[in-house]
Amino acid sequence: MAGRNHLFVPGPTNCPHEVLSAMHVPMEDHRSPIFPNLLKPILEDLKKIFRTEAGQCFTFPATGTAGWEVALTNCLNQGDKVLIYRFGQFGHLWAEAARKLGFDVEIHQVEWGKGIPLDHLEARLKDDKNHEIKAVLATHNETSTGVTSSIPGVRKAMDNAAHPALLFVDGVSSIASIDFRMDEWGVDAAISGSQKGFMLPAGLAILCFSQKALAATESSTFPRSFFSLKDMAASNKDGYTPYTPSTPMLHGLRKALDLLLEEGIENVYARHHRLGEGVRRAVAAWGLKICAQPGFESDTVTAVVVPADKDARDVIATAYRKYNISLGAGLTEVSGKVFRIGHIGDMNDVSLLGAIAGVEMAMLDHGFDIKAGSGVGAAVEYYRSTAK
Amino acid sequence: MAGRNHLFVPGPTNCPHEVLSAMHVPMEDHRSPIFPNLLKPILEDLKKIFRTEAGQCFTFPATGTAGWEVALTNCLNQGDKVLIYRFGQFGHLWAEAARKLGFDVEIHQVEWGKGIPLDHLEARLKDDKNHEIKAVLATHNETSTGVTSSIPGVRKAMDNAAHPALLFVDGVSSIASIDFRMDEWGVDAAISGSQKGFMLPAGLAILCFSQKALAATESSTFPRSFFSLKDMAASNKDGYTPYTPSTPMLHGLRKALDLLLEEGIENVYARHHRLGEGVRRAVAAWGLKICAQPGFESDTVTAVVVPADKDARDVIATAYRKYNISLGAGLTEVSGKVFRIGHIGDMNDVSLLGAIAGVEMAMLDHGFDIKAGSGVGAAVEYYRSTAK
Amino acid sequence: MAGRNHLFVPGPTNCPHEVLSAMHVPMEDHRSPIFPNLLKPILEDLKKIFRTEAGQCFTFPATGTAGWEVALTNCLNQGDKVLIYRFGQFGHLWAEAARKLGFDVEIHQVEWGKGIPLDHLEARLKDDKNHEIKAVLATHNETSTGVTSSIPGVRKAMDNAAHPALLFVDGVSSIASIDFRMDEWGVDAAISGSQKGFMLPAGLAILCFSQKALAATESSTFPRSFFSLKDMAASNKDGYTPYTPSTPMLHGLRKALDLLLEEGIENVYARHHRLGEGVRRAVAAWGLKICAQPGFESDTVTAVVVPADKDARDVIATAYRKYNISLGAGLTEVSGKVFRIGHIGDMNDVSLLGAIAGVEMAMLDHGFDIKAGSGVGAAVEYYRSTAK
Amino acid sequence: MAGRNHLFVPGPTNCPHEVLSAMHVPMEDHRSPIFPNLLKPILEDLKKIFRTEAGQCFTFPATGTAGWEVALTNCLNQGDKVLIYRFGQFGHLWAEAARKLGFDVEIHQVEWGKGIPLDHLEARLKDDKNHEIKAVLATHNETSTGVTSSIPGVRKAMDNAAHPALLFVDGVSSIASIDFRMDEWGVDAAISGSQKGFMLPAGLAILCFSQKALAATESSTFPRSFFSLKDMAASNKDGYTPYTPSTPMLHGLRKALDLLLEEGIENVYARHHRLGEGVRRAVAAWGLKICAQPGFESDTVTAVVVPADKDARDVIATAYRKYNISLGAGLTEVSGKVFRIGHIGDMNDVSLLGAIAGVEMAMLDHGFDIKAGSGVGAAVEYYRSTAK
Numbered sequence A, B, C, D: 001m002a003g004r005n006h007l008f009v010p011g012p013t014n015c016p017h018e019v020l021s022a023m024h025v026p027m028e029d030h031r032s033p034i035f036p037n038l039l040k041p042i043l044e045d046l047k048k049i050f051r052t053e054a055g056q057c058f059t060f061p062a063t064g065t066a067g068w069e070v071a072l073t074n075c076l077n078q079g080d081k082v083l084i085y086r087f088g089q090f091g092h093l094w095a096e097a098a099r100k101l102g103f104d105v106e107i108h109q110v111e112w113g114k115g116i117p118l119d120h121l122e123a124r125l126k127d128d129k130n131h132e133i134k135a136v137l138a139t140h141n142e143t144s145t146g147v148t149s150s151i152p153g154v155r156k157a158m159d160n161a162a163h164p165a166l167l168f169v170d171g172v173s174s175i176a177s178i179d180f181r182m183d184e185w186g187v188d189a190a191i192s193g194s195q196k197g198f199m200l201p202a203g204l205a206i207l208c209f210s211q212k213a214l215a216a217t218e219s220s221t222f223p224r225s226f227f228s229l230k231d232m233a234a235s236n237k238d239g240y241t242p243y244t245p246s247t248p249m250l251h252g253l254r255k256a257l258d259l260l261l262e263e264g265i266e267n268v269y270a271r272h273h274r275l276g277e278g279v280r281r282a283v284a285a286w287g288l289k290i291c292a293q294p295g296f297e298s299d300t301v302t303a304v305v306v307p308a309d310k311d312a313r314d315v316i317a318t319a320y321r322k323y324n325i326s327l328g329a330g331l332t333e334v335s336g337k338v339f340r341i342g343h344i345g346d347m348n349d350v351s352l353l354g355a356i357a358g359v360e361m362a363m364l365d366h367g368f369d370i371k372a373g374s375g376v377g378a379a380v381e382y383y384r385s386t387a388k
Helices: A017-023 A035-050 A064-075 A089-100 A118-127 A151-160 A211-219 A229-237 A247-263 A265-286 A312-323 A349-365 A374-386 B017-023 B035-050 B064-075 B089-100 B118-127 B151-160 B211-219 B229-236 B247-263 B265-286 B312-323 B349-365 B374-386 C017-023 C035-050 C064-075 C089-100 C118-127 C151-160 C211-219 C229-237 C247-263 C265-286 C312-323 C349-365 C374-386 D017-023 D035-050 D064-075 D089-100 D118-127 D151-160 D211-219 D229-237 D247-263 D265-286 D312-323 D349-365 D374-386
Strands: A006-008 A056-060 A081-086 A104-109 A133-139 A166-170 A189-193 A205-209 A301-305 A325-329 A338-342 B006-008 B056-060 B081-086 B104-109 B133-139 B166-170 B189-193 B205-209 B301-305 B325-329 B338-342 C006-008 C056-060 C081-086 C104-109 C133-139 C166-170 C189-193 C205-209 C301-305 C325-329 C338-342 D006-008 D056-060 D081-086 D104-109 D133-139 D166-170 D189-193 D205-209 D301-305 D325-329 D338-342
Touching: A006 A338, A006 A349, A017 A247, A017 D017, A035 A056, A035 A205, A035 A247, A056 A064, A056 A229, A064 A089, A064 A166, A064 A189, A064 A205, A064 A211, A064 A229, A081 A089, A081 A118, A089 A104, A089 A133, A089 A166, A118 A133, A118 A151, A133 A151, A151 A166, A166 A211, A205 A211, A211 A229, A247 A265, A265 A301, A265 A349, A265 A374, A312 A325, A312 A338, A312 A349, A325 A349, A338 A349, A349 A374, A349 B349, A349 B374, A374 B349, A374 B374, B006 B338, B006 B349, B017 B247, B017 C017, B035 B056, B035 B205, B035 B247, B056 B064, B056 B229, B064 B089, B064 B166, B064 B189, B064 B205, B064 B211, B064 B229, B081 B089, B081 B118, B089 B104, B089 B133, B089 B166, B118 B133, B118 B151, B133 B151, B151 B166, B166 B211, B205 B211, B211 B229, B247 B265, B265 B301, B265 B349, B265 B374, B312 B325, B312 B338, B312 B349, B325 B349, B338 B349, B349 B374, C006 C338, C006 C349, C017 C247, C035 C056, C035 C205, C035 C247, C056 C064, C056 C229, C064 C089, C064 C133, C064 C166, C064 C189, C064 C205, C064 C211, C064 C229, C081 C089, C081 C118, C089 C104, C089 C133, C089 C166, C118 C133, C118 C151, C133 C151, C151 C166, C166 C211, C205 C211, C211 C229, C247 C265, C265 C301, C265 C349, C265 C374, C312 C325, C312 C338, C312 C349, C325 C349, C338 C349, C349 C374, C349 D349, C349 D374, C374 D349, C374 D374, D006 D338, D006 D349, D017 D247, D035 D056, D035 D205, D035 D247, D056 D064, D056 D229, D064 D089, D064 D133, D064 D166, D064 D189, D064 D205, D064 D211, D064 D229, D081 D089, D081 D118, D089 D104, D089 D133, D089 D166, D118 D133, D118 D151, D133 D151, D151 D166, D166 D211, D205 D211, D211 D229, D247 D265, D265 D301, D265 D349, D265 D374, D312 D325, D312 D338, D312 D349, D325 D349, D338 D349, D349 D374
Parallel strands: A006 A325, A081 A104, A081 A133, A133 A166, A166 A189, B006 B325, B081 B104, B081 B133, B133 B166, B166 B189, C006 C325, C081 C104, C081 C133, C133 C166, C166 C189, D006 D325, D081 D104, D081 D133, D133 D166, D166 D189
Antiparallel strands: A056 A205, A189 A205, A301 A338, A325 A338, B056 B205, B189 B205, B301 B338, B325 B338, C056 C205, C189 C205, C301 C338, C325 C338, D056 D205, D189 D205, D301 D338, D325 D338
16 A cells, blocks of 8 residues: 555554664674663663662563563562552453462452542552552553553552552553653552653563662562563673673664653653643544543543444454554453554654544544544644644 | 654655665675666666656656756757746746756746646647747646646647657656656656655656657757766666666665556556545635646645735744644745645555645644634545545 | 674674665554464464474564573473583573573583583483483583584484483574474474574574474463463464564564575575684684584584683784674683684675684784684685585 | 675775665655755865865765766866876766767876876976866876876976866765865865765765866856756755755765764775775785886775786676675776776775685686785785784
8 A cells, every 4th residue: 555554553653763773773792892882871861761760770672561570570479469450451461461470469350441549549558457469560551441540649549558569560651651750659660661652663671670679679589580680780780781682672772762852751741641632632523432531541542432333443444454544453341342542652743633534534434423524623723722 | 853744745755665675775886797687677667657668768866857958958959949838936947957058948938827728839839830849848747836737738739730849748746646658648758756756765867768759869969978868878778877876776766666566557646636636625625726727736736825815934834843744835936825735656645634634733823714624524525435 | 983893793693684674664553454464474484494394483572592481481390300411601591591490400511612412411311210301401502612512412312211301402593504403303492583593683582392392381380471382372373472573573584584595494504504614714724723622513603712821802802992893702611712703694705704804813913823814715715615 | 695795896885884874764855944954064064075165065966977077067168178188997988078068178098007197297288378278187096997196296287387277186986085185286176976985875976166166167158957056056055955955865975974074084094095005915915916006006996907818807707606795897998907896985904804805716716826815814914013
């Protein structure tokens, strides 16, 4: 098909051409004396994205999914109890990963569309007098439903309960896109991946650990090797890695960090907020609802709920085959009920207006009762009135 | 600025990523025994784009502007009379090039918005009993006004007048995008450039000459060296070039030809027609007019006329600075009166819908009396009802 | 420094420009209907490289080091006894990985320079009457010493002992470069990585498992999640992956496989043999020895032993700083005693002649008693007399 | 064939990967307000390469061959007499270009292997009492023979004769590689191309004109359009170009200039001198001669003369087909008598040692009486004793 594919899945996101070109490099010796000149500043600059001074950042040549495992297996012991609220597919998968790894996973099901219920959390933690819960697993931005939970709220609930559990946060689709503050929010392990807000291909788990979490790795006896934080930290200290890194990914990350820091992380957040709000205005203009309930709207991905007599999969298939737009599907529970528009990463108003218009075409093709141009018109008004 | 630049100037056009990657190659010896394996099939396949069997194709490492000069200086003699109708900036520049090169340029001014007046042409040629006019210079698609002239009509006028002049056609912004037929229309020199329908960076004049034109080069005494068709033809015969070619550009052209031939040249024409028509529907929905008068609408570029109290330059500047859209400016006579939306090359519905939405934002910012979403809505309806 | 870096570490190896360009692609939806068109043929074609019909190939977005872990944690149970002969750094690290993961690792130290002692192995297996040894971990090509062990010999020893242990082979620096036959040699798990013979950046563990090994995964209770073969196999069945893959790496692998299969895997082996033999001739001409003892010479990497009064690190540092050549260092036990020349991957005679000449310069700079041109001369004679 | 092609033709030269990546960019609007930010600093920085403060630099989207024409047609009038000494193929072609363009070309044939005979030049100019000679065309570095002429010597001869002719210098294979000084040597038009010392693909004529030459353009009546310096200068003044430029080539040139200026132009000269001298030592060690006579040796290309009973074309063909080395052929008069090794551009010691070794293989294959390793050995000794 002529023309570009319009990629609006919530990851992998669009790579800026500067990042792709930065990755187009000859291979190099990762044990050379100059390799640390590449790695060390990356690890330092990552701290500016995670908003930490006390924490320590790491990259593993794997994915965000592996990041969950790194946090679990390095900071906990086999069989430890962990608490998770499940309100979407990625929370589900994280719980599954913990279960497979042998942890005692306490899952609380939450209605899809809502986030972590803070009162319930606080009550549950207060109830855990023996501190059997060793870690709270919090999905900051649930990509499958477009729901953002309040991590400061989670921290407050933990503090109110004076509970010593570690706070692990899945920030795969939030960090480097929407407000995240490692130190201020008392996060112990923050987990992200390269293919979302970092605007790279998949292939790096990008992590940050608090000193408390790092201390916990010392006592953990969980069997681990490739994902050993201790080994990684020991090599990183001198600017190296315990096994061969992907130097192209590191060069790409270097460039992505340059772009993020040049824009300014607060401006990145503001941009994503505007992008998300424009999409929400379009959805409202169509007379449709989004999956996220008020107060939980995500600025990186919007799950649009289709009317009961429609199948969202038709919209997605038509958008892809007829218009070369890639949308996110509804996963498991909401399969067929929602389609998702990713607005994360290297994105701007006009890209999204194209996506909204394309979605209109696909919906009209399937007999949705919407007016052509209505969604775009609402977004046009919003974007132009808020653009600098 | 985050996100991609949205490029809707009518050239250079967007390069498909396959083309850019095909150009990312190590340098190579252009005198190697395998170099002809690259060049010869390109020259053959170009004939499928120019729609010729009898003609011969050439590429010069220069631009479309140089293509004008190649045709003029190889097929004519110094001081020869040439006839041109001027109805836009590129016709003007072609006439200027001919004048600078010492030709006797007979210019007929035509209202911008119209194309070649066929009746006038026929009458003028009939009047030229001594056949002093040696070549008719016809701008197929005037990029500055978005006007397409009828080349079959020009041919018919020449035939009706039984005039032996050569027919030179500037197809820079038409060939490989809208219907063009070298042999059927009796074109003697067709001139294009790499950065339009061929979806490459600027840097190649891409040309086709009829046998009649090639015969004329034999008798031409115009002083020329770098642009000598004869020298180029002599080297091309063996699959080489008389001086160092840009091998990356040739690899890119190879890939671009593959893409065009895979889509099918008739499908390429049809796609551009749909793209252009959608833009015209949007303009009509805004209540605005385009520069081209009925029957002259271009399928590769649309010049939108702004109301008398507005300055098109404001729209262009705002589109660029605030929304990262690159639009074409009105040139010379229509400066400030029109802005241009290029819809040529590697382009599809959703890209253009983004452009239309972006233009709406910029127009609203400058107080245009249009309804947000109106243009996009019209294009949405048109595109979706005509897409396969 | 002007001019290219000359990369002769035994991994990451030089990426062909076609592979790097194949990786320079926009991101895409890994859940699209066409994604399986990319992944499935890759997994099939990998079987041609591993030389298997009965086995099943996998890629994990990690590295060869992770590949060790995938084999261990999927096919064995916690605490199982594994047998390994350690004759270099990578065997050491594999043993360490197994130990960290809680396996009962029986290590037999072998003199660095030799490979697996087949008689000893056979005797040890015969002695293991209760079949407590669940897996034999065999390093096919020990990258740190340039030693290749006989895997058919290992298989024969196991068969002679009628021992049912699984045979795991680290083929990171052998597969896709030197003779390897999954089925014929009865290998149960073959482990490789993208950054060696596959000529890609690091970032993929590339694996092949026998049906026997896959059956063993069914009964394994080792806690695992990211590296679950079962989950990967379930997704792969439909052409997908359980989490986001690096699509650029898959496109690169597609191109690398095309290059390998076009050359012909037997020709790839023959080329590496010639490359390695030329280096050995050069070393002999210098009057130096290689680390590998006769019969164990590797065709992918040569470790050159420096005279007792010299420090190999000086050669490496000078080669890098003064001549922009990257050589492999001696690791741990042989640090300072050897430098390594990698001759693996996308490499040809002239590249290696440059490396040999560069090494001569660095050795002469440090007072080695060699004659300038002697090593190159020997390699020149060998290469030219054996080239096609 | 596996492994890279080893490119040692004296142009196109090897592009640094940074330059190729800089060219891998989306297309952009060359009339945007930020385009001058790209072009203007390039034109300024080019002055540092041409070593001029008074002169003005230009790039045309064409090749060095076109550069000859730009100088001739802008600064002279039709039929003007120009003086040229012909001692190689490129001088021949320049003379031919001038002849085709209608100039009165006075050619003095010089033995191939020597450069411009300064005494003869001075005498001839003194003899031209009426100053009929309007320009002296001097080939600084004759690429076909590997001969460098003294441009300061030419200037001195002109000054001694008090002759007002313009001095045009073909510096295609010298500028940005070997010592060149526009102002100090009183050059009026210096002509280069992108694909030599500038380390880019072909596609840009890179030029510098003195104020005297620019003044001459004012009175020239030669018919020209595409190559009009006046038009180019008028557009360049504001940072634009009179027709569509290749923005990728400009981005590539930007990066190439960064690399050259970072290395330091004097260091670039010194590097080329070392590279050339090493090759000459190798040739001497083989017992062969180079085409250039003493005092005329080029530091960018060496033409090696084969013994009378050998055909250099065999060496070139074998080097290419069997060893994947691209060497320069002997052109016209010296066809079969010489092969050429280019040592220009992004090149270092080890690359050239590979080339020398490869040439040894090809010569030995054809029964040359040389000792394997002899040439490399001589170069090894030279390079290592002179490297920093």
